[in-house]
Amino acid sequence: MADSDIQTYDYIVIGAGSAGSVVANRLSANPANRVLLLEAGPASHPWSRIPIGFAKLIDNPAANWCYSAEPEANTNGRKMPVPRGRLLGGSSSINGLVFVRGQARDFDTWAQMGNKGWTYTDVLPFFKSIESYEGGEDAYRGREGPLRVTDPDERGPLYDGLIEAAGQVGIPHNADYNGANQEGISLSQATIANGRRMSTAHCFLDPIRNRKNLTIETGAWSEALTLDGKRCTGVRYSIDGKPREARANREVVVSAGTINSPQLLELSGIGQPERLQSLGIEVRHALNGVGENLRDHYAPRTRWRIDAPGVTYNDKGSGLGLVKQALRYLFTNKGMLGIPAAPIRAFVRSRDGLEGPDVLLGWVPMLYEPGYKMSKIPGVTCYAHPMRPDSTGHIHITSADPRTPPAINFNFLSSSLDAEITIRAVRIARALMTAPAMAALQTSEIAPGAEKQSDEDILDWIKAVAETTYHPVGTCKMGPDPMAVVDEKLRVHGIEGLRVADASIMPTLTSGNTNAPSIMIGEKAANMVLNG
Ligand SMILES: Cc1cc2nc3c(=O)[nH]c(=O)nc-3n(C[C@H](O)[C@H](O)[C@H](O)COP(=O)(O)OP(=O)(O)OC[C@H]3O[C@@H](n4cnc5c(N)ncnc54)[C@H](O)[C@@H]3O)c2cc1C
Helix, strand or coil, X not given: CCHHHCEEEEEEEECCCHHHXXXXXXXXXXXXXXXXXXXXXXXXXXXXXXXXXXXXXXXXXCCECCEECCCCHHHCCCCCEEXXXXXXXXXXXXXXXXXXXXXXXXXXXXXXXXXXXXCHHHHHHHHHHHEECCCCCCCCCCCCCCEECECCCCCCHHHHHHHHHHHHCCCCECCCCCCCCCCEEEECCECEECCEECCHHHHHHHHHCCCCCEEEXXXXXXXXXXXXXXXXXXXXXXXXXXXXXXXXXXXXEECCHHHHHHHHHHHCCEECHHHHHHCCCCCCEECCCCCCCEECCEECEEEEEECCCCCCHHHHCCCHHHHHHHHHHHHHCCCHHHCCCCCEEEEECCCCCCCCCCEEEEEECCCEECCCEECCCCEEEEEEEECCCCCCEEEECCCCCCCCCCEEECCCCCXXXXXXXXXXXXXXHHHHHCCHHHHCCCEEEEECCCCCCCHHHHHHHHHHHCEECCCCECCCCECCCCCCCXXXXXXXXXXXXXXXXXXXXXXXXXXXXCHHHHHHHHHHHHHHHHHC
8 A cells, every 4th residue: 555545643543332432532632632443333323322222233234243152062052142333332332221330349350460550449530430320429420421321210010029029038229239339139220311322422422523633434444453563553444345554653542342352463463373373374473362361241041921911011012012112212212112121130149258249130121032022921031140250261363354253262151160150140030030029920930940940950051041141351351461461551562552442451350241341441541541
């Protein structure tokens, strides 16, 4: 490519997802910084603004990379779907809209692993500056950030019944699980305002579209970083198959997410030398941790029939009910079309002696069949899983062609503790769903099924049905150890001018959903780029 065709910027951000949109916003706040933001997907999708659009986009290639994992023993050889957002806002534009920070100990653990500046006390200001939320206490919650976070206004017998049943099995109600203490059952806080999805595209990019120093290119697929020795100088990408190149005077920030960030590093010659050589890729920098340390939440969905009338959306949201819900949404922005994927959740302890909750239960207020299709049977779905699993897998390219999807191996339940806690999680879901307050709603178990009582039977069922809750992290791990990819400032070890800022840098999974911590990572990354 002729030099005259190559545009030069101060910063290039690759991937406009949860983290990348925030990075681009904050870096371009100073008009002196020229910033290029590259996004492989389109600018938007009509379903991404409406919360219920989650179910429409979960397997829709117009806005989703639609990856799938390799078959493995503990998924009974299934090719598990791995959805990832592929449009401005990234996965925040297609996700389940639930907003969970995690526990203070998650971040304290990262710091304890050698990452200075990542204790909860350190990251709390960044959690606060990204959000604007009306509840909770000022000490914990942000009031003026670009991201609107709200409590759902759905109430009714199902939510009342679950909260009462939780109390009957010793799980307290918690008004703000993103505050001082996560433990208990709560209505889910959501990235929804006025019935609309609050993606990072909407909250962090739409308001700054007129900045002259920010260039956003969509349909721009980054194929390799350009390197001059051990310095990253820019990126090669393509739009509509036409090759492009851009240079960064200062830094390139890779925010392509847990699947694509390690892929891009490997395509650029940064990774495990033997693997790269075997694919004919010139090794530019040996870094054995690239693509390793993959973690995700592997969650069985327990299924419950509820015969009391008017309790679930299978009742209230089908046939004429669906028309009513659509009209309600149209005129009030409320109802089934405007709620997060799992509007109520509980953070609980799997056993005595723990310092805090280690299991998440989340309820979808309807029974659904595979592919989020509403079942004809009225009921609810309750997923249950360990929040900080130990099992780790990996993601690696299998070809030098950027268009070939990388191979995703989760190694789910390779830690026996993960299997044990998942079984306990299913038993806790059972105890809660059969407590008197839920029994009063005429609740009966469909799956795993009352006949499955032994640990072995429950584990066999988990392996047959569990899926991820779409929270892959960790493949460009932050840390000081030889398998870490970035340091505590998110700089790629051994390469100048290159950082990774997205969910891939998490050394361990946070206790809950991963959008809020990914956005926090973007906010903190930008701060470190600008202020050292
Ligand atoms: C279906 C689903 C449901 C979820 N539900 C929830 C939930 O309810 N609550 C929650 O907290 N979390 C949820 N998550 C997880 C959460 O959304 C993610 O953890 C978070 O968005 C990850 O942010 P990120 O910045 O790491 O990556 P992403 O937001 O995925 O951003 C990566 C971006 O980079 C782009 N990109 C990738 N490769 C390239 C390339 N080569 N060139 C250019 N651009 C590229 C992608 O298209 C994408 O826009 C869900 C995720 C999914 C997929």
